[in-house]
Amino acid sequence: xxxxxxxxxxxxxxxxxxxxxxxxxxxxxxxxxxxxxxxxxxxxxxxxxxxxxxxxxxxxxxxxxxxxxxxxxxxxxxxxxxxxxxxxxxxxxxxxxxxxxxxxxxxxxxxxxxxxxxxxxxxxxxxxxxxxxxxxxxxxxxxxxxxxxxxxxxxxxxxxxxxxxxxxxxxxxxxxxxxxxxxxxxxxxxxxxxxxxxxxxxxxxxxxxxxxxxxxxxxxxxxxxxxxxxxxxxxxxxxxxxxxxxxxxxxxxxxxxxxxxxxxxxxxxxxxxxxxxxxxxxxxxxxxxxxxxxxxxxxxxxxxxxxxxxxxxxxxxxxxxxxxxxxxxxxxxxxxxxxxxxxxxxxxxxxx
Amino acid sequence: xxxxxxxxxxxxxxxxxxxxxxxxxxxxxxxxxxxxxxxxxxxxxxxxxxxxxxxxxxxxxxxxxxxxxxxxxxxxxxxxxxxxxxxxxxxxxxxxxxxxxxxxxxxxxxxxxxxxxxxxxxxxxxxxxxxxxxxxxxxxxxxxxxxxxxxxxxxxxxxxxxxxxxxxxxxxxxxxxxxxxxxxxxxxxxxxxxxxxxxxxxxxxxxxxxxxxxxxxxxxxxxxxxxxxxxxxxxxxxxxxxxxxxxxxxxxxxxxxxxxxxxxxxxxxxxxxxxxxxxxxxxxxxxxxxxxxxxxxxxxxxxxxxxxxxxxxxxxxxxxxxxxxxxxxxxxxxxxxxxxxxxxxxxxxxxx
Numbered sequence: 119x120x121x122x123x124x125x126x127x128x129x130x131x132x133x134x135x136x137x138x139x140x141x142x143x144x145x146x147x148x149x150x151x152x153x154x155x156x157x158x159x160x161x162x163x164x165x166x167x168x169x170x171x172x173x174x175x176x177x178x179x180x181x182x183x184x185x186x187x188x189x190x191x192x193x194x195x196x197x198x199x200x201x202x203x204x205x206x207x208x209x210x211x212x213x214x215x216x217x218x219x220x221x222x223x224x225x226x227x228x229x230x231x232x233x234x235x236x237x238x239x240x241x242x243x244x245x246x247x248x249x250x251x252x253x254x255x256x257x258x259x260x261x262x263x264x265x266x267x268x269x270x271x272x273x274x275x276x277x278x279x280x281x282x283x284x285x286x287x288x289x290x291x292x293x294x295x296x297x298x299x300x301x302x303x304x305x306x307x308x309x310x311x312x313x314x315x316x317x318x319x320x321x322x323x324x325x326x327x328x329x330x331x332x333x334x335x336x337x338x339x340x341x342x343x344x345x346x347x348x349x350x351x352x353x354x355x356x357x358x359x360x361x362x363x364x365x366x367x368x369x370x371x372x373x374x375x376x377x378x379x380x381x382x383x384x385x386x387x388x389x390x391x392x393x394x395x396x397x398x399x400x401x402x403x404x405x406x407x408x409x410x411x412x413x414x415x416x417x418x419x420x421x422x423x424x425x426x427x428x429x430x431x432x433x434x435x436x437x438x439x440x441x442x443x444x445x446x447x448x449x450x451x452x453x454x455x456x457x458x459x460x461x462x463x464x465x466x467x468x469x470x
Numbered sequence: 471x472x473x474x475x476x477x478x479x480x481x482x483x484x485x486x487x488x489x490x491x492x493x494x495x496x497x498x499x500x501x502x503x504x505x506x507x508x509x510x511x512x513x514x515x516x517x518x519x520x521x522x523x524x525x526x527x528x529x530x531x532x533x534x535x536x537x538x539x540x541x542x543x544x545x546x547x548x549x550x551x552x553x554x555x556x557x558x559x560x561x562x563x564x565x566x567x568x569x570x571x572x573x574x575x576x577x578x579x580x581x582x583x584x585x586x587x588x589x590x591x592x593x594x595x596x597x598x599x600x601x602x603x604x605x606x607x608x609x610x611x612x613x614x615x616x617x618x619x620x621x622x623x624x625x626x627x628x629x630x631x632x633x634x635x636x637x638x639x640x641x642x643x644x645x646x647x648x649x650x651x652x653x654x655x656x657x658x659x660x661x662x663x664x665x666x667x668x669x670x671x672x673x674x675x676x677x678x679x680x681x682x683x684x685x686x687x688x689x690x691x692x693x694x695x696x697x698x699x700x701x702x703x704x705x706x707x708x709x710x711x712x713x714x715x716x717x718x719x720x721x722x723x724x725x726x727x728x729x730x731x732x733x734x735x736x737x738x739x740x741x742x743x744x745x746x747x748x749x750x751x752x753x754x755x756x757x758x759x760x761x762x763x764x765x766x767x768x769x770x771x772x773x774x775x776x777x778x779x780x781x782x783x784x785x786x787x788x789x790x791x792x793x794x795x796x797x798x799x800x801x802x803x804x805x806x807x808x809x810x811x812x813x814x815x816x817x818x819x820x821x822x
Contacts, residue, residue, distance in 0.1 A: 149778060408793075408817065410807045422775060424793045424820060426501060426808055429801035441760075441776045442794050449781035455762045456778055465760065468776060 132262055132328070133230040136180040137222040138172055138204075139323070140189040140197060140240035141212050145457040146391045146450070149441035150419050153470050158240040159196050162395055162418070168241045170200050175247045179255060180236065186226060187240070188218040210355040215323070216369035217343055217361050223332050224347040234262050235332065237325040237366075243398060245385025253292075254326075257380040260294040261326040267335070268294065268326040268378040269371070271319025272386045277309035280390070282321040282367060284379050289316030297377035300367065319381055321367065322388065332370075339373050340364070391450035392418060392434045416447075441468055484614055484680070485582040488532040489574040490524055490556075491675070492541040492549060492592035493564050497809040498743045498802070501793035502771050505822050510593040511548050513772070514747050520593045522552050527599045531607055532588065538578060539592070540570040562707040567675070568721035569695055569713050575684050576699040586614050587684065589677040589718075595750060597737025605644075606678075609732040612646040613678040619687070620646065620678040620730040621723070623671025624738045629661035632742070634673040634719060636731050641668030649729040652719065671733055673719065674740065684722075691725045692716070743802035744770060744786045768799075793820055 144157045151157050158169045166174070173185055182203040189197050194208035207221055219237055226233050236254060244250045253270060261268040271284045282302045286295040300321065304312060312318035336344040343364075346357035371377065387394055396416035404417040409427040417425050419437035427435075434450065436443040445452070460468050496509045503509045510521045518526070525537055534555040541549050546560035559573055571589055578585050588606060596602045605622060613620040623636045634654045638647040652673065656664060664670035688696040695716075698709035723729065739746055748768035756769040761779040769777050771789035779787075786802065788795040797804070812820050 149776075408808055408812060408820070410804060410811065423791065426793055426795040428795075428797040428804040428808060430796060430798070433796075435796065437794075439775065441778055442789075443778040443780075444782060444785075444787065444796060445780040446782070452762060452780040456760055456780060459762065460760060468760070 132232045132234040134180050134184060134258060135222075135226050135230070135233050135235050136173070136176050136185045137219065137226075137235050137237040138169065138185065138187045138240045139215055139218050139237065140169055140187050140193065141209060141215075141218060142239075142241055143190075143212070144241075145454045147436075148453055148457045148469065149438045149443055150436055154192070155196065156193070156241075157389070159193070159200065161420070162389060163243055163398055167200055168243070168389065169197070171243070172238055172240050173201050173204070175244055175250055176236065176238070176254065178251055179258070186222045188222050189240075209358065211359050212363070213358060213361045214363035214369075215366040216340055216364045217347070217358065219325075219327070219332070219366050220336050220340065220343045221347040221358070223327070223329055223336070224344075227329055227333065227348075231329065233329045234258055235325075235327040235329060237323075237327060239323045239388075241389060242322065243385075243387040243389050245387075247384075249384040250382070253380055253382050253384065256292075257294065257326045257378075260378060260380065261328055264294075264378065265328045265331050266376055266378045267328070267331055267371070267374060268380060269297065269321065270324035270326070270382045271379040272322045273381055273383045274313045274318065274320050277306060277313050278320065279303060279306055279309050281388075283309075283312055283318040284321050285312075285318055286379055287317065290381065292381060294378050294380045297379050300372050319379060320386075321371075322382075322386060323367070324382075325366065325371075335370050335374050340369050343369070392436060392445070392453070393447040393450040396434050396447050484584045484586040486532050486536060486610060487574075487578050487582070487585050487587050488525070488528050488537045489571065489578075489587050489589040490521065490537065490539045490592045491567055491570050491589065492521055492539050492545065493561060493567075493570060494591075494593055495542075495564070496593075497806045499788075500805055500809045501790045501795055501820065502788055506544070507548065508545070509741070511545065511552065514741060514770070515595060515750055519552055520595070520741065521549070523595070524590055524592050525553050525556070527596055527602055528588065528590070528606065530603055531610070538574045540574050541592075561710065563711050564715070565710060565713045566715035567718040568692055568716045569699070569710065571677075571679070571684070571718050572688055572692065572695045573699040573710070575679070575681055575688070576696075579681055579685065579700075583681065585681045586610055587677075587679040587681060589675075589679060591675045591740075593741060594674065595737075595739040595741050597739075599736075602734070602736040605732060605734050605736065608644075609646065609678045609730075612730060612732065613680055616646075616730065617680045617683050618728055618730045619680070619683055619723070619726060620732060621649065621673065622676035622678070622734045623731040624674045625733055625735045626665045626670065626672050629658060629665050630672070631655060631658055631661050633740075635661075635664055635670040636673050637664075637670055638731055639669070642733065644733060646730045646732045649731050652724050671731060672738075673723075674734075674738060675719070676734075677718065677723075687722050687726050692721050695721070744788060744797070744805070745799040745802040748786050748799050 140158050147157045185204040187197045187204050188207045191208035194206045197206045257268050285299040406424045411429050412427050413431040415430050415433045417435045422437040422439045425435050434447050492510050499509045537556040539549045539556050540559045543560035546558045549558045609620050637651040758776045763781050764779045765783040767782050767785045769787045774789040774791045777787050786799050
């Protein structure tokens with residue numbers, strides 16, 4: 119008691135909160151992911167799920183009691199099972215990330231009005247968690263002292279056209295810098311030029327948000343959203359469902375000025391499809407496999423039949439008890455096509 | 471009663487018997503075939519097994535009550551299940567086809583000393599069963615009237631080096647001809663020359679055998695075998711196990727003179743490996759499959775998970791509940807390698 123009281127008295131900073139956005143549904147990981155168990159709840163890369171990895175990665179900085187997970191109501195039980203002790207906000211319907219972050223801010227603000235929020239996606243991978251923790255601590259300290267919304271910007275390793283980019287004034291190593299602009303999904307040529315310039319970083323949806331600053335920005339740019347999440351419990355679901363679905367990037371970040379960014383070089387990966395999983399698992403010895411003269415073939419998924427093969431190369435095999443999916447890695451995006459086809463047939467049970 | 475009595479009285483020919491050799495073990499169809507269920511007991515090409523197809527194909531000529539199936543003791547129950555009403559001879563150990571045919575001959579000879587035996591493998595496919603029946607009837611009539619052992623020789627469609635060939639004096643269409651010689655597994659060049667000559671046919675192990683002629687040949691070339699199968703029931707297993715394993719081709723056919731052959735052009739296939747199965751199933755719409763941009767991919771096996779695929783070509787997928795095998799068709803022979811590897815590891819349960 120005595121010690122705890124002293125600790126609290128002597129502590130001068132804000133209360134740090136981790137906000138994990140775990141509302142993703144996603145079709146790119148079928149048949150491993152299903153409607154009832156999307157990507158963030160899967161053991162895609164090891165013995166723990168991507169959601170659990172996200173929390174573990176931050177655990178040295180923010181404990182479970184200060185972890186808020188925003189997800190769909192249908193997934194609330196899964197979150198409680200995978201991250202027991204966290205605070206789960208189950209959205210009645212998905213209304214994109216601005217609404218999710220606003221709701222988390224309102225909920226946390228009632229307990230800690232001076233909180234500092236670290237908002238992270240739930241379904242990414244980080245090769246170097248220690249480096250990630252150091253960068254996160256640095257960004258949180260900067261965001262707090264400057265009272266600025268601060269992004270973690272991922273150093274780009276390829277001219278990716280599917281991501282958004284954050285522009286900063288100078289190529290720089292590890293200092294916090296002001297954000298100059300956002301560039302959404304550039305052409306291949308522009309992406310290559312941006313990566314070459316050293317002044318553009320991937321926007322991976324990792325935000326450090328002083329609560330007061332965030333609340334002010336919400337009031338200015340998305341007042342309906344702020345009102346919906348801060349009103350009385352009664353009528354919450356209806357107010358929430360009535361919101362325009364807008365991303366936090368578009369609704370707040372691209373409109374706000376006085377944003378900061380800290381470069382992040384930690385082996386980040388958005389684990390966007392099976393090709394990425396295969397790349398991340400490349401070193402792992404596959405389990406429950408028997409084969410001969412097989413090269414660059416990755417078996418993803420631990421449940422389901424043994425996989426046997428002869429004379430194969432350049433394939434991903436996704437194993438589940440009721441479906442085995444086979445495709446070349448570069449076809450990973452086409453999984454959606456199969457899912458849509460299943461939706462159109464009466465084989466919908468393959469999706470759940 | 472009256473009618474049956476007349477029918478029997480008026481019938482002057484021999485009693486025709488079908489002898490199906492179903493002792494094959496085989497590793498080429500793993501994981502579909504297992505130690506406990508080899509190829510002939512599988513529904514490889516349709517709703518019935520290759521063994522059942524063999525009996526059905528001959529049914530208009532020889533009924534079930536005159537069908538003898540020689541198999542391993544371990545498979546006797548499977549045969550009784552798949553061909554109820556047949557007479558099953560369960561060998562204590564496999565001693566190759568000369569011993570199998572001799573045992574069937576001894577068993578049948580006790581009931582019908584003047585029998586005519588049609589001996590057929592249990593695991594081949596025939597595209598045109600009507601044509602097969604016509605040829606079989608013709609060969610049986612010839613074998614009976616000439617009292618000669620008579621082969622059905624398959625018209626070769628490619629210079630196959632894995633088969634044995636039967637040589638006849640002239641290229642001929644559909645007449646019974648004397649056999650001049652046997653050629654075992656020729657070189658590619660010799661096979662091509664033989665096929666071009668029109669005087670060589672594949673030896674597919676289909677024999678029409680007048681019992682008396684067969685018995686005499688056994689007494690001359692394989693007296694130990696004849697004695698073993700015709701001795702008293704007591705000690706049978708030991709006598710049988712002591713026999714040299716020799717094929718009927720080597721032990722009898724290649725030594726005998728006065729053999730006949732009838733050419734057979736009926737879409738015969740030995741269903742030697744998964745590539746053959748894929749070829750024979752090419753027209754069939756696959757079941758329990760969901761895919762996109764998939765070309766020349768055959769799913770073999772009805773049990774087990776759904777198979778999904780994107781952007782694949784030239785593959786065979788063999789589906790069972792506990793193993794899914796993936797390979798290019800031309801690698802079908804390499805399945806043995808996997809089986810041997812499983813035998814060497816402690817994953818032997820995948821084989822049973």
